Amino acid sequence: xxxxxxxxxEIANIDEDFTQWYTDVVLxxxxxxxxxxxxxVAIRPxxxxxxxxxxxxxxxxxxxxxxxxVSMPLLIPENLLNKEKQHVEGFAPEVAWVTVxxxxxxxxxxxxxxxxxxxFSTMYSKWLNSWRDLPYLxxxxxxxxxxxKETRPFLRSREFLWQEGHTIHETAxxxxxxxxxxxxxxxxxxxxxxAIPSIKGRKTEKEQFAGTEATYTVETLTHDGxxxxxxxxxxxxxxxxxxxxxxxxxxxxxxxYAYQTSWGISTRLIGAVIMSxxxxxxxxxxxxxAPIQAVIxxxxxxxxxxxxxxxxxxxxxxxxFRIELDKRDNYTVGYKFNEWxxxxxxxxxxxxxxxxxxGEVILSRRDNFEKITVKLEEIEENLEKLLEDIQQSMYNSCxxxxxxxxxxxYNMEExxxxxNENQGFVKxxxxxxxxxxxxxxxxxxxxxxxxxxxxxxxxxxxxxxxKKAEKMVVWGKQY
Amino acid sequence: xxxxxxxxxEIANIDEDFTQWYTDVVLxxxxxxxxxxxxxVAIRPxxxxxxxxxxxxxxxxxxxxxxxxVSMPLLIPENLLNKEKQHVEGFAPEVAWVTVxxxxxxxxxxxxxxxxxxxFSTMYSKWLNSWRDLPYLxxxxxxxxxxxKETRPFLRSREFLWQEGHTIHETAxxxxxxxxxxxxxxxxxxxxxxAIPSIKGRKTEKEQFAGTEATYTVETLTHDGxxxxxxxxxxxxxxxxxxxxxxxxxxxxxxxYAYQTSWGISTRLIGAVIMSxxxxxxxxxxxxxAPIQAVIxxxxxxxxxxxxxxxxxxxxxxxxFRIELDKRDNYTVGYKFNEWxxxxxxxxxxxxxxxxxxGEVILSRRDNFEKITVKLEEIEENLEKLLEDIQQSMYNSCxxxxxxxxxxxYNMEExxxxxNENQGFVKxxxxxxxxxxxxxxxxxxxxxxxxxxxxxxxxxxxxxxxKKAEKMVVWGKQY
Numbered sequence: 001x002x003x004x005x006x007x008x009x010e011i012a013n014i015d016e017d018f019t020q021w022y023t024d025v026v027l028x029x030x031x032x033x034x035x036x037x038x039x040x041v042a043i044r045p046x047x048x049x050x051x052x053x054x055x056x057x058x059x060x061x062x063x064x065x066x067x068x069x070v071s072m073p074l075l076i077p078e079n080l081l082n083k084e085k086q087h088v089e090g091f092a093p094e095v096a097w098v099t100v101x102x103x104x105x106x107x108x109x110x111x112x113x114x115x116x117x118x119x120f121s122t123m124y125s126k127w128l129n130s131w132r133d134l135p136y137l138x139x140x141x142x143x144x145x146x147x148x149k150e151t152r153p154f155l156r157s158r159e160f161l162w163q164e165g166h167t168i169h170e171t172a173x174x175x176x177x178x179x180x181x182x183x184x185x186x187x188x189x190x191x192x193x194x195a196i197p198s199i200k201g202r203k204t205e206k207e208q209f210a211g212t213e214a215t216y217t218v219e220t221l222t223h224d225g226x227x228x229x230x231x232x233x234x235x236x237x238x239x240x241x242x243x244x245x246x247x248x249x250x251x252x253x254x255x256x257y258a259y260q261t262s263w264g265i266s267t268r269l270i271g272a273v274i275m276s277x278x279x280x281x282x283x284x285x286x287x288x289x290a291p292i293q294a295v296i297x298x299x300x301x302x303x304x305x306x307x308x309x310x311x312x313x314x315x316x317x318x319x320x321f322r323i324e325l326d327k328r329d330n331y332t333v334g335y336k337f338n339e340w341x342x343x344x345x346x347x348x349x350x351x352x353x354x355x356x357x358x359g360e361v362i363l364s365r366r367d368n369f370e371k372i373t374v375k376l377e378e379i380e381e382n383l384e385k386l387l388e389d390i391q392q393s394m395y396n397s398c399x400x401x402x403x404x405x406x407x408x409x410y411n412m413e414e415x416x417x418x419x420n421e422n423q424g425f426v427k428x429x430x431x432x433x434x435x436x437x438x439x440x441x442x443x444x445x446x447x448x449x450x451x452x453x454x455x456x457x458x459x460x461x462x463x464x465x466x467k468k469a470e471k472m473v474v475w476g477k478q479y
Numbered sequence: 480x481x482x483x484x485x486x487x488x489e490i491a492n493i494d495e496d497f498t499q500w501y502t503d504v505v506l507x508x509x510x511x512x513x514x515x516x517x518x519x520v521a522i523r524p525x526x527x528x529x530x531x532x533x534x535x536x537x538x539x540x541x542x543x544x545x546x547x548x549v550s551m552p553l554l555i556p557e558n559l560l561n562k563e564k565q566h567v568e569g570f571a572p573e574v575a576w577v578t579v580x581x582x583x584x585x586x587x588x589x590x591x592x593x594x595x596x597x598x599f600s601t602m603y604s605k606w607l608n609s610w611r612d613l614p615y616l617x618x619x620x621x622x623x624x625x626x627x628k629e630t631r632p633f634l635r636s637r638e639f640l641w642q643e644g645h646t647i648h649e650t651a652x653x654x655x656x657x658x659x660x661x662x663x664x665x666x667x668x669x670x671x672x673x674a675i676p677s678i679k680g681r682k683t684e685k686e687q688f689a690g691t692e693a694t695y696t697v698e699t700l701t702h703d704g705x706x707x708x709x710x711x712x713x714x715x716x717x718x719x720x721x722x723x724x725x726x727x728x729x730x731x732x733x734x735x736y737a738y739q740t741s742w743g744i745s746t747r748l749i750g751a752v753i754m755s756x757x758x759x760x761x762x763x764x765x766x767x768x769a770p771i772q773a774v775i776x777x778x779x780x781x782x783x784x785x786x787x788x789x790x791x792x793x794x795x796x797x798x799x800f801r802i803e804l805d806k807r808d809n810y811t812v813g814y815k816f817n818e819w820x821x822x823x824x825x826x827x828x829x830x831x832x833x834x835x836x837x838g839e840v841i842l843s844r845r846d847n848f849e850k851i852t853v854k855l856e857e858i859e860e861n862l863e864k865l866l867e868d869i870q871q872s873m874y875n876s877c878x879x880x881x882x883x884x885x886x887x888x889y890n891m892e893e894x895x896x897x898x899n900e901n902q903g904f905v906k907x908x909x910x911x912x913x914x915x916x917x918x919x920x921x922x923x924x925x926x927x928x929x930x931x932x933x934x935x936x937x938x939x940x941x942x943x944x945x946k947k948a949e950k951m952v953v954w955g956k957q958y
Binding site: 033035036037040041042043044045048049051052068069070071072073074075076077080093094095096097098099100101102103109110112119122123126127132138142143145147148149158159161330 | 512514515516519520521522523524527528530531547548549550551552553554555556559572573574575576577578579580581582588589591598601602605606611617621622624626627628637638640809
């Protein structure tokens with residue numbers, strides 16, 4: 001035993017230093033690593049496998065909605081970026097510029113896409129003729145660059161992986177409906193795949209995307225009560241189709257500008273999973289998105305037929321589940337337990353000579369550390385049930401936390417106190433003015449998250465100015 | 480009928496102007512389109528769906544070989560690119576440089592990756608400790624940039640989509656074997672998925688990748704007899720691991736540099752499919768990679784229950800095949816036939832009131848235009864058999880063409896004549912000198928394609944200098 005590694009290294013305490021805890025988990029669970037390119041990370045196999053599960057789930061839903069994948073250029077000439085005024089103001093300060101190509105200075109510099117509304121609009125302008133061609137429902141899976149000053153793996157990187165959907169429609173109504181349909185897909189991904197409860201609603205004008213008519217958002221809450229924007233869907237109206245001349249002959253034979261949407265989720269969702277579910281042992285993955293759903297760790301694997309049974313079990317279970325067998329002989333069982341807990345594998349399957357003799361195995365849950373002993377021949381049904389149960393329990397416990405951390409405030413004192421003491425979401429009434437929104441942000445540090453679709457009438461007056469309230473808004477500090 | 484569009488536009492004759500024919504097919508089959516970014520294309524849904532099929536097939540094979548996907552940064556700082564001498568010489572002249580990020584001039588400029596050996600090597604250096612960690616078998620699906628002067632959609636673009644695999648191993652032997660295993664996957668993709676016969680072999684030193692020990696290649700032949708490099712796998716030895724300090728403690732307790740491979744296929748394969756299989760009606764897709772395997776085109780669809788039968792048939796067949804139903808009412812049947820032929824859909828399913836009455840449908844093959852009439856209730860078995868047969872026939876007819884266009888030359892006159900008259904591959908013996916290779920290129924315009932694994936002894940002397948021959952080489956003009 002002397003030569004074997006004993007324990008994985010410690011991580012920061014989640015309740016004492018959440019920021020450090022997050023970084024520790026990202027690195028020690030081998031999800032991502034820093035690179036020599038400042039602000040850019042390398043996504044390692046275990047992190048990328050989570051992204052692949054998210055892609056697979058989401059791409060299937062998109063395709064069921066008629067969405068088709070395409071690939072647009074990585075670079076955007078400066079004149080294209082400049083065509084939509086709000087858009088360029090929003091993005092120009094944070095893009096990377098290519099000025100030299102193949103040893104020659106470019107006549108016009110080009111930015112690496114921060115998002116591709118401009119390119120899609122240009123191509124739609126070329127392709128669209130008649131109302132019969134509509135809708136175009138296109139999406140691309142790619143990476144984009146935004147030159148952030150402060151970065152953090154998955155949450156805010158200079159480069160991140162995402163999907164960006166861009167559609168054009170015959171009518172405003174159809175485009176608006178599609179924006180909402182996509183938001184429903186995002187809620188489905190966040191809640192059902194990632195087991196994270198959410199609030200969905202519309203962003204205020206201040207917080208919406210540069211160049212949009214309306215931005216809809218899925219907001220989630222982290223372990224320490226911060227808000228995380230987890231997916232957005234924009235109704236762009238004719239804001240881009242007008243300057244980009246995306247028009248079609250309508251049913252009355254007249255030329256009309258098309259109605260547009262765009263929408264995206266990104267690798268930030270991996271950050272949401274870490275921050276929503278993790279604990280002091282590290283990552284905790286919902287079974288549906290876990291690259292490894294159960295890990296077999298044989299005890300005293302050098303004895304008798306332990307390894308042989310383990311191999312057979314792996315083969316059998318792999319037909320239905322994502323299974324890993326850890327038969328490394330240079331690590332102690334204790335080290336392995338710690339490591340797989342750090343990596344958040346939902347179930348550990350343990351057995352040694354004694355269990356084999358009894359025809360049993362032990363199933364150990366990552367989420368609440370409960371252990372159950374089951375008959376070896378009944379392991380499949382039990383594992384299936386257990387994984388479903390873990391998925392649901394993880395959702396429930398996040399939901400409970402979100403409810404506990406969601407409060408109501410009727411005046412600025414309460415709002416400030418709630419945001420500082422309780423963190424979380426705070427609901428208030430709001431008059432709808434930018435002035436009040438700015439004041440709240442200034443005083444509390446919290447921007448508005450959204451105007452939830454599920455509106456409640458908390459009172460008649462704005463939390464800030466006391467004038468007549470128009471909407472219920474949710475506020476929350478963010479990463 | 481007066482209002483209906485009659486025929487798709489003409490494309491250039493494949494035997495008179497192959498280059499124009501290629502461009503016409505790319506545009507008119509809606510595979511890709513030019514953009515406002517010079518040298519960059521937009522890959523449209525139909526083209527991208529072919530790429531998705533290639534990805535799906537290939538990614539599965541990679542994973543069966545233990546390969547895991549990751550994501551590395553898009554940008555490479557100049558000092559990293561400069562670390563391996565041959566590599567920087569090969570790539571520096573054709574990269575795009577980012578010099579400004581977020582409104583500030585960068586202290587060190589960065590290039591957009593033309594390939595990522597440098598980034599993978601840097602990370603491997605950070606991660607690798609012991610022989611027990613090896614091998615690392617990583618891959619990424621992404622896009623890369625190379626600032627080409629002359630571009631053509633799919634074949635040579637400033638940006639292209641690809642996968643780049645990068646592995647490190649404990650021994651040279653293992654790395655060499657892995658390089659060859661990957662090449663076998665590429666041959667499988669090209670021959671079995673894309674129905675294109677190939678020659679596989681090793682590149683000469685002159686033609687190999689910048690910074691490699693050995694490059695292995697899959698070479699295919701286009702309709703007009705040009706060679707197309709369709710996939711390459713490189714054994715890099717310790718060329719990168721030494722300057723990048725990728726070392727590990729070996730089994731003897733000593734520090735040793737790891738042995739490396741890299742390998743890639745790209746959207747160029749879509750170009751290979753177009754150029755290998757197409758004809759004067761347009762694209763011709765092998766069933767296994769076709770986004771639509773059969774299209775239902777009802778005749779006289781406004782009559783009786785024609786549309787109803789068509790819808791039911793689509794639903795039934797979609798469980799097993801990729802099916803499209805063309806029920807547009809503003810196009811003639813003739814137009815639809817032409818359009819689906821242009822798009823290369825392997826089988827067209829036709830029927831009208833008469834066929835329905837007889838309980839029959841007509842299956843029309845895209846590859847040889849043969850039609851068969853089958854019972855409606857037996858359509859599934861018939862379609863399955865037909866698709867298999869088309870896949871095999873398409874391979875066979877390419878194979879026949881490749882054999883016809885593969886000749887032998889014993890001296891420079893023959894070599895030049897064969898390359899000019901017959902195009903195709905020309906086999907010769909070769910002394911192994913760079914001088915002779917340069918002379919052949921200069922006189923014929925054809926570089927060497929590879930030294931095939933299946934060597935033949937054609938004669939004792941080099942085709943160029945007449946000295947003792949060392950190897951059989953295949954030559955061919957390329958795109």
